[in-house]
Amino acid sequence: MRRLSFIIYHLAFSAALLTLLTSCLNDKEPYQAGFYFAKPQYANNAFFANNRIDSITMLSYGNWDVTREASGSWLNIGLTSGRGNTIYTFPVTFEQNTTGHGRGTYITFKDTDHPGEASASIVYWQYATRGNGTLGSAPDVKAITGSDGSRFELTYDAQHRPLSLRITKNDGAESDAVLQNLTLTYNDWDSLLTVQDKSKTLTSRYANDYLPERLIGSGDTIGYSSQHYDNGMPVSANYAFRLEHRTVLGLNSYYAFLLGGQSLNPDSLHCADSLRIASLTGIGTHIDKYKLTYSTADNRCQSVDVNQLVFGAEQCDPYQLLSLFRYARNSSIVSSVEQVGERYEVAVNLNADKSVAKMTVIRIREMVGADVPEDAYSVTYTFEY
Secondary structure (H helix, E strand, C coil): CCCCEEEEECCCCCHHHHHHCCEECCCCCEECEEEEEEECCCCEEEECCCCCEEEEEEEECCCEEEEECCCCCCEEECCCEECCCEEEEEEEEECCCCCCCCEEEEEEEEECCCCCCCEEEEEEEECCECCCCCECCCCCCCEEEECCCEEEEEEECCCCCEEEEEEEECCCCCCCEEEEEEEEEEECCCCEEEEEECCEEEEEECCCCCCCCCEECCCCEEEEEECECCCCCECCCCCEEEEEEEECCEEEEEEEEECCCCCCCCCCCCCCCEEEEEEEECCEEEEEEEEEEEEEEECCCCCCCHHHHCCCHHHCCHHHHCCCCHHHCCCEEEEEEEECCEEEEEEEEECCCCCEEEEEEEEEECCCCCCCCCEEEEEEEEEEC
16 A cells, blocks of 8 residues: 655644545555644744744654754753654743844654654744844833933833833922823733723733734724725835724824835834824814934834834823834834924934933924024933843
């Protein structure tokens, strides 16, 4: 009888399929050789720098073992051998990737009863960046103090996921005014993120990037949306997209980014050419249109998106500061942000690991009349890690 070996990746086991796929060594020794994987679904699998665990669910017709390729010292397999015709589920764990570069390895299953007759390989790739776009080597920002009396305080878990953000401003009053106060809880069993935003509660499912698909509360929604051509067709997100904040009354504000075809894949570098910020006012929607220019400083070298500090603590979007929507995080730090009659000039001092130590923002507004000087102010932010 003709020998048959096979490897199958699938969502669920099929008893009928397992019965049909039978092969023989010869007329005297019938046998089955092959592997069936319910998880992972694919032979190639990608993970972020702060992912720490996955699992394998599999069945081998014969007794088996699994080995790790030499370059995969950062990966550990929870079970290395087993019996035939038995379903196994076991963990695969990863060290967090702090190398600053993507890395890959593979593991190989072999049928030990019939060496060379059946084998299967699973490839693992780990990105250089965490789910939020920060490099895996980047330190966590614990606090930011502004010379204007602003204060940003943050906490994280062991996977560098933000757990809390509190933004306050002291304008000379006896106590600080609380501008933003977020707490975040991750239920990894159900892949559920819960954000407590003052009195509001928003939730979302997440994948292995630990980021929300769309945060939804009883009257609020925060998430991506498409921009559209004049004919109504949606624009591809790598050309342009919006991040919208909606309330029960409708659209409250949005941020529109123009990318012009840049890749949004993990580890890719992308910087929006321009930014529009729209917000509702008492007389309608006000839109600010900004041209963005960037420095050579990498915005992925600390846990927060420092570009969100440009407009000050009062205008800082806390969700973007935490990079909960990573496509809105530009890879480089801006050097200037300008629109008609107003510009912001940005300078940064970096630590040895290229994280931001200090950031100074100068706002300049051009006054009407040639003899009237420009109205300018500056604020310096000092970072603590």
